[in-house]
Amino acid sequence: MSGGDGFSQAERDALYRAIFTRRDVRGQFRPDPVPEDLLRRLLLAAHHAPSVGFMQPWNFVLITDPAVKDRIHADFLKANDEAAALFTGERQALYSRLKLEGIKDAPVNLLITCDRGRGGPVVLGRTHNPAMDLYSCACAVQNLWLAARAEGVGVGWVSILHEQALRDALGLPEEIVPVAYLCIGYVTHFLDQPELEKAGWRNRLPLEELVFRDQWGRKAGQD
Amino acid sequence: MSGGDGFSQAERDALYRAIFTRRDVRGQFRPDPVPEDLLRRLLLAAHHAPSVGFMQPWNFVLITDPAVKDRIHADFLKANDEAAALFTGERQALYSRLKLEGIKDAPVNLLITCDRGRGGPVVLGRTHNPAMDLYSCACAVQNLWLAARAEGVGVGWVSILHEQALRDALGLPEEIVPVAYLCIGYVTHFLDQPELEKAGWRNRLPLEELVFRDQWGRKAGQD
Numbered sequence: 001m002s003g004g005d006g007f008s009q010a011e012r013d014a015l016y017r018a019i020f021t022r023r024d025v026r027g028q029f030r031p032d033p034v035p036e037d038l039l040r041r042l043l044l045a046a047h048h049a050p051s052v053g054f055m056q057p058w059n060f061v062l063i064t065d066p067a068v069k070d071r072i073h074a075d076f077l078k079a080n081d082e083a084a085a086l087f088t089g090e091r092q093a094l095y096s097r098l099k100l101e102g103i104k105d106a107p108v109n110l111l112i113t114c115d116r117g118r119g120g121p122v123v124l125g126r127t128h129n130p131a132m133d134l135y136s137c138a139c140a141v142q143n144l145w146l147a148a149r150a151e152g153v154g155v156g157w158v159s160i161l162h163e164q165a166l167r168d169a170l171g172l173p174e175e176i177v178p179v180a181y182l183c184i185g186y187v188t189h190f191l192d193q194p195e196l197e198k199a200g201w202r203n204r205l206p207l208e209e210l211v212f213r214d215q216w217g218r219k220a221g222q223d
Numbered sequence: 224m225s226g227g228d229g230f231s232q233a234e235r236d237a238l239y240r241a242i243f244t245r246r247d248v249r250g251q252f253r254p255d256p257v258p259e260d261l262l263r264r265l266l267l268a269a270h271h272a273p274s275v276g277f278m279q280p281w282n283f284v285l286i287t288d289p290a291v292k293d294r295i296h297a298d299f300l301k302a303n304d305e306a307a308a309l310f311t312g313e314r315q316a317l318y319s320r321l322k323l324e325g326i327k328d329a330p331v332n333l334l335i336t337c338d339r340g341r342g343g344p345v346v347l348g349r350t351h352n353p354a355m356d357l358y359s360c361a362c363a364v365q366n367l368w369l370a371a372r373a374e375g376v377g378v379g380w381v382s383i384l385h386e387q388a389l390r391d392a393l394g395l396p397e398e399i400v401p402v403a404y405l406c407i408g409y410v411t412h413f414l415d416q417p418e419l420e421k422a423g424w425r426n427r428l429p430l431e432e433l434v435f436r437d438q439w440g441r442k443a444g445q446d
Contacts, residue, residue: 007237012373014234015241019268019366040430045242047430049365052382054419056428065437079351086345095347119425122309124318125382128302131357132382135402138361139368142272143242146369150235159275159348159355171439179358196277202342205279207263207270214288216394 018146021190025154028187029105038151039108042184045147046112049140052132053124057116058140058179061170063109068169072181073103075165076158083160098199101158106183111170112137112144114177137179144182154187241369244413248377251410252328261374262331265407268370269335272363275355276347280339281363281402284393286332291392295404296326298388299381306383321422324381329406334393335360335367337400360402367405377410 007015043060051057063069080100087095103109114137126132141157148155158181166178196202213220230238266283274280286292303323310318326332337360349355364380371378381404389401419425436443 007241007373007375010233011237011240014230014237015369015373016264016268017234018230018238019271019370022271022273024273041239043434044430045239047428047433048242048245050245050247050368050380054417054425054427056425056433059433059435059439061435061437061439062443063437068437083347083350086350098347100348124306124321124419124424125323127306127309127383128385129382131354134354134358135361135364138358139365141358142362142365143369145273145362146238146366147242150230150238152230157273159352160350162351170437173439176439194277196347201347202277202279204277205270207267210270210279210282211266212282212284214284214286214291214393216282216284216396216399220285 014150018149022145022149023154023190023194025156025183025187026102026195027099028154028189029102029183029185030188031107032186034108034153034185038153041151042144042147042153046140046144049136049143051136052126053119055119055123055133055136057114057118057133058137059113059115059176061111061113063111064107069103069109071169072109072161072166075161075169076101076103079160079162094199094201098201100160102156102183102185103158106156106185108184110182110184111166111178112141112180112182113172114179115175116177117175134177134179141180141182148184152186154185154190156183157181158183237373241372245368245372246377246413246417248379248406248410249325249418250322251377251412251414252325252406252408253411254330255409257331257376257408261376264374265367265370265376269363269367272359272366274359275349276342278342278346278356278359280337280341280356281360282336282338282399284334284336286334287330292326292332294392295332295384295389298384298392299324299326302383302385317422317424321424323383325379325406325408326381329379329408331407333405333407334389334401335364335403335405336395337402338398339400340398357400357402364403364405371407375409377408377413379406380404381406
């Protein structure tokens with residue numbers, strides 16, 4: 001009954017291993033090219049994410065042109081200065097020491113977008129929660145990320161960018177929302193902990209504190 | 224080099240199998256209880272999703288109380304009538320035949336939420352894209368969904384609900400955003416195709432049409 005529809009224990013373990021050892025990679029990229037067939041497997045994994053109303057609202061813009069990367073990297077530097085200015089004291093010093101992107105180091109960059117008009121104005125399942133198509137795209141990111149981990153390929157999500165700069169650099173039409181700018185490449189190694197945890201930025205929260213039963217704030221066994 | 228950091232071909236295949244055979248389950252739930260240790264593994268998988276600034280903005284509200292389920296199911300019926308009214312003719316007839324939730328059939332329901340205030344007002348990586356914490360929660364959904372698939376457990380995401388009804392039924396504080404209402408349970412079987420594809424609602428798009436190179440709209444090999 002709980003045998004996992006044919007998934008063996010070893011197969012389940014493989015999936016959990018990908019989940020637990022996946023990292024947001026910034027500093028360990030190697031320049032080796034990522035083979036096209038491997039890239040295609042990653043995109044196919046993303047394309048098999050759940051999507052509201054089977055809308056499949058995503059597109060995939062692969063970026064390997066150094067001129068395009070340079071332009072986006074220049075915007076990162078600007079955005080990162082703005083972000084650093086929001087912290088003070090020791091926190092700001094720590095922030096400034098963190099490496100937060102691998103745009104130029106990673107051989108491939110990838111923008112996953114959301115086409116909010118795909119499938120027409122009424123999308124099954126999106127009427128009462130208009131963010132559902134964006135969430136579908138985030139699920140596509142996670143599929144790709146886990147597949148990459150199992151392929152020995154690192155992925156880093158760079159969110160310190162101005163949306164308009166991305167639009168300009170990549171020529172995005174107005175109805176297209178950039179969801180995730182990803183850096184992709186082989187790595188020297190995967191860190192054994194999330195980089196921000198390792199750096200002392202924030203700790204992993206205990207799962208038990210995050211779980212409630214039947215009502216917000218009610219713990220298991222409480223009444 | 225491409226050996227996957229210790230992932231064997233069989234292990235990679237297991238991950239891809241979970242990705243490709245994951246389904247949004249509505250009609251195949253069995254009432255058998257889901258063991259607590261299995262549920263905990265699913266939540267732990269969700270808790271290891273990527274999160275912006277290592278914010279871990281999620282909470283997990285497990286729902287097994289039939290009275291709470293009934294209340295949420297009643298809201299689904301109302302929302303679903305509103306949604307059906309937005310379609311016309313054959314499309315509406317098809318919509319009305321679709322089973323779109325398993326709230327009462329599935330032994331466990333789970334709301335994954337986003338605490339937008341967690342970690343204070345300035346979150347590393349969220350400054351230039353304020354939706355990043357919501358995307359982190361969607362990634363947590365996908366981790367859980369894939370883990371469940373490997374455990375032989377079905378998951379269905381119900382988005383045809385009024386946010387306020389969820390807030391009222393579960394006592395959510397104002398700063399907490401409900402991201403995903405999930406139905407979870409063992410299944411009689413997993414469909415071989417997405418249910419909406421099988422029902423003729425929409426087709427899978429060819430991946431090739433969705434991939435661009437360096438600029439929006441530019442295909443590989445084009446200049």
